[in-house]
Amino acid sequence: MDKVQIRDALMAQLWRMYKMDIMLYLREFLVGETAILEYICSRSGAVTPTEISEDAHLSRARTANILRTLREKGYVAMEMDSEDRRRMNVTATAEGMSYLAGKHAFLEDYFDKYVDVLGEDNISALTALLKVTADSEDALRAKYGAGGTIKI
Numbered sequence: 001m002d003k004v005q006i007r008d009a010l011m012a013q014l015w016r017m018y019k020m021d022i023m024l025y026l027r028e029f030l031v032g033e034t035a036i037l038e039y040i041c042s043r044s045g046a047v048t049p050t051e052i053s054e055d056a057h058l059s060r061a062r063t064a065n066i067l068r069t070l071r072e073k074g075y076v077a078m079e080m081d082s083e084d085r086r087r088m089n090v091t092a093t094a095e096g097m098s099y100l101a102g103k104h105a106f107l108e109d110y111f112d113k114y115v116d117v118l119g120e121d122n123i124s125a126l127t128a129l130l131k132v133t134a135d136s137e138d139a140l141r142a143k144y145g146a147g148g149t150i151k152i
Helices: 003-018 021-027 032-042 049-056 060-072 094-118 120-144
Strands: 076-080 088-092
Touching: 021 094, 032 049, 032 060, 032 088, 032 094, 049 060, 049 088, 060 076, 088 094, 094 120
Parallel strands: none
Antiparallel strands: 076 088
């Protein structure tokens, strides 16, 4: 296979993976409400909407909309900072943590079934290749461009 065929085969398989149910369930933890709730629950103590926006690379308006929805669902609480009244503190509620725990349990069960179907040897090989791929990001940036964007 030449380089173009290898590239095209890789892209085709990644697109197939992107459409798999397993990716749908994972994607929920990467973008949107579940991702923001995950971020809030993973922090020790309160976070600010600005911290959430910056960490998630979202606009402040999008972050505000997600936080409003999470608050309406009872998953987060928002209180004005007692020392700086311009600052809003966001924390997860017990209901939010419980909801997220249920999401985690579902995902873990799904991955357990995935391991059963593919087998431990295949999962170990796949995990090793994914680690090599993730570890290569720094080398890719160093070779082709800084700032997280590959310069073409």
